[in-house]
Amino acid sequence: MAAQEADGVVDTVRDREIGVEQEHLDRVYRRLEEKIHEAEFLMHDAAQRGHVGTPGALAERDAQVFRAGIHLNRLNNEFEDFLFGRIDLLYGKDGKKGPDGAYTSVEPAEDALRPDNTADIGETLHIGRIGVLDSDYAPLVIDWRAPAAAPFYRSTPVDPGRVVRRRVIRSKGRRVLGVEDDLMRPELTAYLEGEELPAIGDGALMAALGQARSHTMRDIVSSIQAEQDLVIRAPAASVTYVEGGPGTGKTAVALHRAAYLLYQDRRRYAGGILIVSPTPLLVSYTEGVLPSLGEEGQVAIRAVGSLVDGVEATAYDEPAVARIKGSSRMLKVLRKAARGALEAPAQAAAPADGQLELGEEPEAPAAPAGTPTRLRVVAFGRRLELEADDLRRIRENVLGGTAPVNLLRPRARRLLLDALYSRSGAGSRHSDPELAAELRSSFDEDVSTEDSFLSFLDAWWPELTPRQVLDAMADEKRLSRWARRVLNPGEVRRLARSLRRDAYSVHDVALLDELNTLLGAPARPRKKREYDPLDQLTGLEELMPVREETQRERAERLAAERTEYAHVIVDEAQDLTPMQWRMIGRRGRHATWTVVGDPAQSSWSTPDEAAEARDEALGTRPRRRFELTVNYRNPAEIAELAAKVLALAMPGKESPRAVRSTGVEPRFVAVPERDALPRTVHAEAARLLERVDGTVGVVVAMNRREQAARLLADLGDRVVALGSLEAKGLEYDATVVVSPAEIADESPAGLRVLYVALTRATQQLTVVSGPRDVPDADGVPDLLRD
Numbered sequence: 001m002a003a004q005e006a007d008g009v010v011d012t013v014r015d016r017e018i019g020v021e022q023e024h025l026d027r028v029y030r031r032l033e034e035k036i037h038e039a040e041f042l043m044h045d046a047a048q049r050g051h052v053g054t055p056g057a058l059a060e061r062d063a064q065v066f067r068a069g070i071h072l073n074r075l076n077n078e079f080e081d082f083l084f085g086r087i088d089l090l091y092g093k094d095g096k097k098g099p100d101g102a103y104t105s106v107e108p109a110e111d112a113l114r115p116d117n118t119a120d121i122g123e124t125l126h127i128g129r130i131g132v133l134d135s136d137y138a139p140l141v142i143d144w145r146a147p148a149a150a151p152f153y154r155s156t157p158v159d160p161g162r163v164v165r166r167r168v169i170r171s172k173g174r175r176v177l178g179v180e181d182d183l184m185r186p187e188l189t190a191y192l193e194g195e196e197l198p199a200i201g202d203g204a205l206m207a208a209l210g211q212a213r214s215h216t217m218r219d220i221v222s223s224i225q226a227e228q229d230l231v232i233r234a235p236a237a238s239v240t241y242v243e244g245g246p247g248t249g250k251t252a253v254a255l256h257r258a259a260y261l262l263y264q265d266r267r268r269y270a271g272g273i274l275i276v277s278p279t280p281l282l283v284s285y286t287e288g289v290l291p292s293l294g295e296e297g298q299v300a301i302r303a304v305g306s307l308v309d310g311v312e313a314t315a316y317d318e319p320a321v322a323r324i325k326g327s328s329r330m331l332k333v334l335r336k337a338a339r340g341a342l343e344a345p346a347q348a349a350a351p352a353d354g355q356l357e358l359g360e361e362p363e364a365p366a367a368p369a370g371t372p373t374r375l376r377v378v379a380f381g382r383r384l385e386l387e388a389d390d391l392r393r394i395r396e397n398v399l400g401g402t403a404p405v406n407l408l409r410p411r412a413r414r415l416l417l418d419a420l421y422s423r424s425g426a427g428s429r430h431s432d433p434e435l436a437a438e439l440r441s442s443f444d445e446d447v448s449t450e451d452s453f454l455s456f457l458d459a460w461w462p463e464l465t466p467r468q469v470l471d472a473m474a475d476e477k478r479l480s481r482w483a484r485r486v487l488n489p490g491e492v493r494r495l496a497r498s499l500r501r502d503a504y505s506v507h508d509v510a511l512l513d514e515l516n517t518l519l520g521a522p523a524r525p526r527k528k529r530e531y532d533p534l535d536q537l538t539g540l541e542e543l544m545p546v547r548e549e550t551q552r553e554r555a556e557r558l559a560a561e562r563t564e565y566a567h568v569i570v571d572e573a574q575d576l577t578p579m580q581w582r583m584i585g586r587r588g589r590h591a592t593w594t595v596v597g598d599p600a601q602s603s604w605s606t607p608d609e610a611a612e613a614r615d616e617a618l619g620t621r622p623r624r625r626f627e628l629t630v631n632y633r634n635p636a637e638i639a640e641l642a643a644k645v646l647a648l649a650m651p652g653k654e655s656p657r658a659v660r661s662t663g664v665e666p667r668f669v670a671v672p673e674r675d676a677l678p679r680t681v682h683a684e685a686a687r688l689l690e691r692v693d694g695t696v697g698v699v700v701a702m703n704r705r706e707q708a709a710r711l712l713a714d715l716g717d718r719v720v721a722l723g724s725l726e727a728k729g730l731e732y733d734a735t736v737v738v739s740p741a742e743i744a745d746e747s748p749a750g751l752r753v754l755y756v757a758l759t760r761a762t763q764q765l766t767v768v769s770g771p772r773d774v775p776d777a778d779g780v781p782d783l784l785r786d
């Protein structure tokens with residue numbers, strides 16, 4: 001009876017507090033409706049201006065419609081669930097208001113606390129996804145990114161500042177559903193308008209962490225913790241480097257930081273923010289967070305395998321091949337390949353060379369021709385010829401520099417013309433420099449517009465694309481020439497073989513991007529040359545199909561190709577290979593950076609080499625380092641088990657501290673016969689499905705992922721089968737980790753990959769081991785024993 005009464009009292013206080021917040025929310029909605037009405041009026045008014053019809057009025061109308069449209073869109077988008085927090089503060093040191101209408105002083109005033117440990121609340125602030133001012137410009141809601149909102153995140157019981165109570169408000173549409181309070185000064189009795197300040201619930205963080213997981217990440221805007229807030233609001237100078245173990249909120253913090261930076265300085269980040277994620281799975285998992293924070297347009301979230309337009313990485317490289325492709329040794333190989341691919345090996349059926357006489361019809365395109373070894377043209381009535389040796393000399397001369405290969409083509413063309421001209425003997429015909437120059441220019445014009453010369457140039461100095469060079473590298477013989485003294489024969493064989501398949505891997509994408517730089521963008525594609533009477537006239541260069549790119553065209557082309565960003569955020573940075581760092585580095589040459597990662601989760605076998613490449617990509621810019629130390633994902637029971645693998649993978653490395661415990665220990669199931677493994681995995685996944693409301697992830701070695709997907713398909717879409725490398729960054733209510741030994745043996749970084757697999761669950765973990773895991777009598781595999 002007493003308990004019921006106590007419950008009743010709590011409910012009454014809770015209901016009353018919900019009612020208080022409901023009143024505030026109603027006021028905010030009334031204000032928002034007024035604002036939307038204003039925005040609609042603005043749009044209507046702007047549309048009316050269109051009737052005036054002068055160019056100035058039209059331009060003004062467009063600008064206004066644009067602004068009003070943005071305003072409306074924001075309001076409508078953020079109408080849902082946008083008020084989420086409140087802080088009750090002691091009186092501040094000085095009573096001055098800051099630019100956003102709130103008191104900015106952090107410390108309580110001298111006399112704010114009375115000697116009997118009581119105090120009055122001096123100010124109450126509500127925090128939301130956007131700021132809303134009432135008609136007197138007093139803040140009804142403060143944007144979570146504004147300085148005045150910082151105490152909501154920064155205040156802790158150890159360092160409370162002015163905050164007495166932090167409240168998270170849960171609402172749906174216009175209805176407040178619940179409140180969760182944390183007291184920052186639990187020893188204090190505080191009064192608000194004469195009434196004692198109540199505290200409801202066990203705190204918002206615990207409420208958030210206990211919720212079931214779906215296939216998309218939620219924002220953490222209502223429960224960002226102090227150490228995370230420091231990172232989110234760190235000034236965007238140079239490089240912000242964030243390290244933290246699994247589940248410490250690195251990905252969440254990176255996303256909230258993007259929203260914060262945009263809020264802080266929209267103009268500066270108009271150049272865009274790029275977030276690089278390791279897998280497409282993680283991209284789709286995190287994609288919804290920024291829109292929920294009211295930011296979309298300026299942020300591009302891309303998987304590292306999708307950074308090159310038009311290429312999607314779908315193939316998977318076995319670790320030995322990935323190691324070769326990711327290593328900075330590839331740079332040397334690619335440099336040679338980009339130049340070497342200019343020369344196509346001669347094919348048996350190919351015509352011997354590009355010899356075509358003036359006036360002859362060009363040959364129909366033949367079977368893939370080898371590189372021509374002779375150039376013949378007729379000019380000034382003479383047959384002129386360059387032999388293999390001449391051509392080789394010219395090629396070597398042109399390739400002497402380091403300029404991109406495609407951009408050297410005009411120079412190659414020029415040197416060919418020089419050599420032909422000198423063969424023609426016309427150079428000695430005139431001593432008058434003006435006449436000599438005229439003769440030369442008419443020679444150049446004659447020769448360089450002839451089909452024989454053009455088709456020779458196309459075959460002898462083709463404009464290469466990155467794909468063509470990578471294809472050329474699939475030829476083991478050619479590759480071994482380009483990789484001499486860099487890769488050993490076994491590496492050459494493996495690399496060439498992997499390049500012979502149809503699909504690209506995530507590592508190939510970095511190679512394509514590097515080649516793109518080494519080759520330089522080819523000039524605009526040339527139209528097929530047809531007979532044109534205008535060719536017979538001079539002074540019409542602009543109409544000539546062979547003309548060089550104009551300045552303006554070049555400027556337009558470069559603008560269209562721009563791939564640079566104002567800020568680059570790299571998630572799971574520990575996994576980037578040196579070649580991938582180079583690729584990302586090119587997209588942020590003038591950017592500020594936020595780099596988040598955890599060396600203990602690296603699936604790259606030589607993290608030192610990757611760290612060197614990272615330093616190269618980031619240059620000498622100063623770095624600010626932050627560390628996140630609390631694991632918000634795994635309960636202590638799971639974190640403890642994972643720590644055993646961490647001790648093997650990186651002896652001495654500390655695990656992050658888990659904030660909660662569920663009392664549910666990980667479950668171990670041993671399968672003595674290999675054949676029984678699929679059946680057991682299916683049964684264990686089904687078992688977990690019964691025990692959690694959200695998702696179940698089943699993590700297997702990479703080579704079993706397709707088999708696992710087929711096996712689990714009948715369990716519905718709450719169950720996901722994943723290869724060990726695909727699990728990176730993701731989380732599930734429950735996970736089944738299948739055969740730890742198989743995952744650990746998959747690559748030199750296998751133990752770290754296993755550590756990742758074991759740290760994906762928010763509630764329950766089952767480990768299924770096969771004979772290779774050497775399970776003990778309790779089913780605990782070798783690798784997970786003390």
Ligand SMILES: Nc1ncnc2c1ncn2[C@@H]1O[C@H](COP(=O)(O)OP(=O)(O)OP(=O)(O)O)[C@@H](O)[C@H]1O
Nearest residue numbers: 220223224225246247248249250251252632633729
């Ligand atoms: N302050 C917070 N409030 C509520 N939930 C949080 C908070 N911080 C982190 N989380 C939750 O903890 C989980 C882990 O966060 P996140 O994925 O960002 O961690 P991570 O450090 O990137 O992990 P990993 O390195 O394993 O990929 C997520 O569900 C996230 O929503």
